[in-house]
Amino acid sequence: MDAFWTWLAQLPHAVLLQRSGTTYLLVNAAHIAALGMLIGSIVSLDLRLLGRFRTVPLAVLGPFLSRMAAWGLGLAVVTGFLLFSVRPAEYADNIAFLCKLGLVAVATLNAWAVHAGLRWRQALATDEASTGLRLQALCSIVLWLAAVIAGRWIGFL
DSSP: OHHHHHHHHTSHHHHHHHHOHHHHHHHHHHHHHHHHHHHHHHHHHHHHHTTOOTTSOHHHHHHHHHHHHHHHHHHHHHHHHHHHTTSHHHHHTOHHHHHHHHHHHHHHHHHHHHHHSHHHHHHHHHSOOOHHHHHHHHHHHHHHHHHHHHHHHGGGO
């Protein structure tokens, strides 16, 4: 596996990030902005599912915030990979990084399950979330915030 990490760290984009503090700064800032878009959208949607912001119809808010979260996740994955490639062996051995990846995976699966399920379509049609959907929203908030905490924890290990 060491050979793979060495190869990854020697790819042109990784070398550029290693050598250019400005480029690294901009990619890191883009990662943080993507996380802001993702977490802001997800938490807002989950709070609406939990009964907050009832003046805004879920049929209007839900699809918009879902798309914003998806774009935020996509950008976070791309920028996260770029940052990972700077020191892949170190990150691959970092328990906080591995926890973050696991939490993001579970949170993403939860989001997929919400949107693929009948409860989501019913909530959009009736403007009311079922108990099961509210439970998924609560789990979503916990999972995404735990992923952010794990991400912050990376630098301390």
